[in-house]
Amino acid sequence: MGTKERRDREREALREEILAAARELFIREGYERVSMRRIAEKIEYSPTTIYLYFRDKSEILNEICEQTFAKLARTLERIEARDLDPLEKLREGCRAYIRFGMRNRHQYRLALMVSGESLEGAFDATYEGSMGERAFGFLLHGVERCQAAGIFSVGEAAVASQVLWAAVHGVTSLLITLGDGDFPLIEKNRLIEETIGTVIRGLMKGRG
């Protein structure tokens, strides 16, 4: 009597289908511009069906964001596993973070540039155990390693890594919002490299 099992499978399949449709639309056009009706149309179900699978629109977004940030976490863990000196490893991580933000601009924005207000409860996923924690953990770990290696001046690693994060997030955010606006930003890669370089230099030992 595998009928329950089959139905569970079918249910999961439709849930996945909704997520896939929403993801594609969100990435192409951004969360706010995509309506529940558009998602429904894409999967050829009535709009309210979606509510049988997700509490509301923001829950769909949350799930997608979590998946996307899991990708970032994996990328960073791959860098973590590479054989690089502490400084270069940290730099590579920062580069990967910024690239990730630019490639996933819509989701990056929703997770780190919108959430908290204006968007009802978008990405309110608790931090503990989240992908965000894993991603930030990379930075923290990288900073600690540089301190242990005598490259960075010792001190609270939490402070140093949040400073680094602020800077890295700053470039990412700036490139996302002004990337092709009319503000005369210097060349993208130049800005990225110089920012990473400057902050890391500022964290280094000696001369302070």
Place this chain on the structure above:
Amino acid sequence: MGTKERRDREREALREEILAAARELFIREGYERVSMRRIAEKIEYSPTTIYLYFRDKSEILNEICEQTFAKLARTLERIEARDLDPLEKLREGCRAYIRFGMRNRHQYRLALMVSGESLEGAFDATYEGSMGERAFGFLLHGVERCQAAGIFSVGEAAVASQVLWAAVHGVTSLLITLGDGDFPLIEKNRLIEETIGTVIRGLMKGRG
């Protein structure tokens, strides 16, 4: 025959009233959460009257943002006029910038964290001659002064000041979105001071 003059005055007065109502609502609740009907209700006119004074909702926002950023520009120019050594003047400007962002979170977000997409044409004001230009000009000037004084290593000032901007914007943006979320950010002022300090140290001469 001052009737035309009087009507122009009245027209201007209502325009001002709309702006004042919108500003208060936007600041309290954020752009997206405030509807044209709410603004209209506040000034006791019908919703469509607003369209006789502004092309659309985003034009109201633009005007308000421009005014707000003018305040930032004035604050920075007051610092510029003070008698401080180049480094401390630059630091003071950065502090003022971040404080400004936090006090005007809604408008800061709309101008620098949303614009470009998702929000139709919000704050698409051309950069040339804008308040944004004046504000960024402060940073540029401050960096040039530090280079001239032999404190910063020489190089393209545009690069250094955009790096500094990225960092300063990064803290601001992070504090706005995560300020009272559940991410365990270190204490606000600590993060602000450390970020400014670290980036400026990274821009300094010697030890590279």
Place this chain on the structure above:
DNA sequence: TTCATCTGCTTAACACTGTAAAGTAGCTAA
């Protein structure tokens, strides 16, 4: 003073939005 025009505003309406409640086929188990 009378009348046409113009000004400034309002009412009604359109095409959307996210979402809740109620209704309805068709499968399932007794």
Place this chain on the structure above:
DNA sequence: TTAGCTACTTTACAGTGTTAAGCAGATGAA
């Protein structure tokens, strides 16, 4: 065979930004 449940749809609500049409009163010309 029938009662109930599952999965979905239809309908509806209260809201959004915005446009078009209408209308009262001030204005300028005769």
